[in-house]
Amino acid sequence: MSGNGQGAGEADEALSAALADAPPQASAGDEAHRAYAAARADVDLLRTQVRLIGDALAARPAPPAERRPRGRRTALAWCLAAVVAGVAGIGGVVLARDAALGGDSAVGDAKRTLEGVVACASDIAEGTVREVTPTGEPGDLRVVMDVDRRLKPAGGAPRLAFTIHIDDDHDDVAPPPEPGSRVLVMVSVLPGEPVDLYEGAADIASARAWMEKALAASRGLPCESDTA
Structure with a gap:
């Protein structure tokens, strides 16, 4: 007892x-x-x-x-x-x-489960930020990262580019990643869906753990939108 x-x-x-x-x-x-x-x-x-x-x-x-x-x-x-x-x-x-x-x-x-979120991901990758540049649209930044670990798709290109949005109107929004930062990102195939971006060893490790588990369970699941 x-x-x-x-x-x-x-x-x-x-x-x-x-x-x-x-x-x-x-x-x-x-x-x-x-x-x-x-x-x-x-x-x-x-x-x-x-x-x-x-x-x-x-x-x-x-x-x-x-x-x-x-x-x-x-x-x-x-x-x-x-x-x-x-x-x-x-x-x-x-x-x-x-x-x-x-x-x-x-x-x-499916979109309302972790497996569904992963099923809708085009890329899940871990690596180092190479560059961060404005796109010309307010709040939008283009991030390019060198990939050294991919969860989805298996293999894939050694470099990944994606766009993030930083809303300056909200005080609780974290600043964008800096070149040289190690990150884990999940990019969705759904239009308008924001990128999930994790920094810091602890956050990356815990996010990777649930993503790997959800990835195994998501195989064969269709990608469905919340509004579908």
Whole structure:
């Protein structure tokens, strides 16, 4: 009994640290680092699902602003209690999303799941930013990166170019990546869908973890728009 209580306490501590972006010190044991990495992956999954819920409830395409992990601490309070209490993990969030959409699983198309998001990705790549230049459109920047790791498609070109949008009207929008920065990006085939861009070793590792899992489950899934 005491062992179970101790394990739950350690899990709660790891979750709290992940939410605060406070990784264990280098002197902490391997178990602490593994628990933190697992908690970070869970938190990123929850944040992504919450964003998808918001997009679905808004009944409109996602706004043309890049979704970035830094500073993403909004809309999590309602689901955090469920996580700490051990309510079915990510499955609990999926159920909450379906309930918010009316409780009918038929309305939850592929685009509203992590697997569906990945199915709609043309490129999922990791590498180093080579250049960032204005496109001439307000807020739009063209990013070119040297790719050294591709999740989708397998193989692919060693260089990837995409456009991100920075909305200066919102204070919580992270600045664009700088040349030399290491990033993980997911580019959608859907028109107007913003690029998911992750920076920093911890954010990249946790995003890569859920993307790899969703990629395996997305094989054979069609790409469906929220508005389809």
